[in-house]
Amino acid sequence: MEKPLKxxxxxxxxxxxDYIxxxxxxxxxxxxxxxxxxxxxxxxxxxxxxFDYGYLIEADVCEWGRSIEMTKKGTLTCQADK
Structure with a gap:
């Protein structure tokens, strides 16, 4: 079982x-x-x-130091908290 995020x-x-x-x-x-x-x-x-737990991934294209992308798991986690 996966441990919950702190x-x-x-x-x-x-x-x-939210920024994205x-x-x-x-x-x-x-x-x-x-x-x-x-x-x-x-x-x-x-x-x-x-990254390690699959909430974010590195973007294929890094523009202006913005190399982060949300995964489906990350997006769903944020939606569940709203």
């Missing part, structure tokens, strides 16, 4: 999802750190955790 990971996932819904592209890691009031290294750790 709030700190959900916060990052929700922010990325508003702007049509993913935020930079620096934007995530600033918006959530956490360090850049914490953002990197949490994003890689979300």
């Amino acid at each position: 709030d700190k990971h959900k916060d990052v996932l929700r922010f990325i999802n 819904e508003r702007k049509g592209f993913a935020p930079k890691r620096e934007e995530i750190a600033e918006a959530l009031g956490i360090s850049l290294s914490a953002v990197h750790y949490r994003i890689h955790y979300l």
